[in-house]
Amino acid sequence: MVTISGITMSDLPRRSDGSESVANTRSAANECRRTPKDGIIAFVAEWQGEERLAGGAVTPVVRVGATVRRATGHWSPRVHELLRHLEAVGFDGTPRFLGIDEHGREVLTFVDGEVTTYEPPAGMYTEAALTAAAALLRRFHDATVGFVHSRVDGWQFQVGAPRAGHVVCHNDVGPYNAVYRNGHPIAFIDWDFAAPAPREWDIAYALWRFVPLYDDPTCARLGWPAMPRGPRIARFLDAYGLDDRDGILTVVRQRQEVVRETIATWADAGDPVFAAMRREGRVTDIENDIAYVKCSHDQWEPFLR
Ligand SMILES: Nc1ncnc2c1ncn2[C@@H]1O[C@H](COP(=O)(O)OP(=O)(O)OP(=O)(O)O)[C@@H](O)[C@H]1O
Numbered sequence: 001m002v003t004i005s006g007i008t009m010s011d012l013p014r015r016s017d018g019s020e021s022v023a024n025t026r027s028a029a030n031e032c033r034r035t036p037k038d039g040i041i042a043f044v045a046e047w048q049g050e051e052r053l054a055g056g057a058v059t060p061v062v063r064v065g066a067t068v069r070r071a072t073g074h075w076s077p078r079v080h081e082l083l084r085h086l087e088a089v090g091f092d093g094t095p096r097f098l099g100i101d102e103h104g105r106e107v108l109t110f111v112d113g114e115v116t117t118y119e120p121p122a123g124m125y126t127e128a129a130l131t132a133a134a135a136l137l138r139r140f141h142d143a144t145v146g147f148v149h150s151r152v153d154g155w156q157f158q159v160g161a162p163r164a165g166h167v168v169c170h171n172d173v174g175p176y177n178a179v180y181r182n183g184h185p186i187a188f189i190d191w192d193f194a195a196p197a198p199r200e201w202d203i204a205y206a207l208w209r210f211v212p213l214y215d216d217p218t219c220a221r222l223g224w225p226a227m228p229r230g231p232r233i234a235r236f237l238d239a240y241g242l243d244d245r246d247g248i249l250t251v252v253r254q255r256q257e258v259v260r261e262t263i264a265t266w267a268d269a270g271d272p273v274f275a276a277m278r279r280e281g282r283v284t285d286i287e288n289d290i291a292y293v294k295c296s297h298d299q300w301e302p303f304l305r
Pocket residue numbers: 053054055056057058059060061068070095108109110111112115116176177179189190191
């Protein structure tokens with residue numbers, strides 16, 4: 001079990017603190033972003049023996065045999081170093097980094113299993129799946145403890161996110177970035193936002209996505225059954241082994257605000273992917289989630305004791 005103090009808003013650098021503009025953070029990935037030519041690209045990919053994978057909203061992703069190819073960005077060398085470190089210490093919950101292909105894309109092992117989007121297939125929301133996600137996150141964080149301190153830069157930081165911590169956080173853990181087997185998450189994928197941060201930063205995000213902390217209409221829209229959130233929050237934190245839970249719901253809201261701010265800032269800066277997300281209503285969805293977490297705070301708080 002670990003005890004970690006909560007994060008206060010003042011720990012978080014804000015926009016004026018040099019948060020990145022799209023132009024200098026995402027340009028490499030932008031080169032390969034989805035466009036109206038998607039159909040042609042998919043056709044060419046197939047012709048070349050590549051299978052366009054579902055998702056890939058942020059990064060075009062194709063499968064080539066037993067490998068996955070993804071566009072890279074300025075953060076990729078650091079992420080590759082992380083994946084190699086995780087392999088070296090025996091953490092098996094990630095694809096392996098195999099190298100860079102002739103098109104400059106990262107080559108990762110294809111992890112066999114079930115994948116999902118925001119709509120979880122039946123079975124992925126069981127208590128066993130929830131606790132397996134927490135245990136996997138804990139094992140990942142623990143595997144980064146000796147690695148993180150000497151790698152302070154080179155990561156892709158979200159707008160207003162912490163820039164240091166005792167572990168590397170994945171920063172986008174959810175069912176849609178996990179591979180499941182027999183209904184349990186066995187690996188996290190999509191490591192582009194990995195960066196140093198306190199453990200709670202990832203735990204808060206994982207609560208949002210795996211419990212999940214969506215209101216009933218949102219759960220119904222996405223295909224989640226309406227489950228009591230308080231006991232599931234406690235179940236996740238128990239399985240992770242987080243002792244000091246006092247501030248965790250506040251961190252959830254801070255975490256959500258950083259995602260909202262990141263989409264808005266990068267959309268304002270002209271990034272087409274984030275502009276599309278805003279047009280599709282993602283910022284509004286997040287604001288709805290923030291309001292829901294805020295108004296549920298007193299109801300969930302007893303489950304933290
Ligand atoms: N290593 C892998 N093994 C198996 N499937 C993978 C792997 N990497 C990616 N995928 C599949 O490709 C999809 C998109 O990949 P990824 O999540 O890395 O990109 P993305 O840009 O974040 O897409 P999205 O916005 O949909 O999350 C995943 O949802 C998954 O189905």
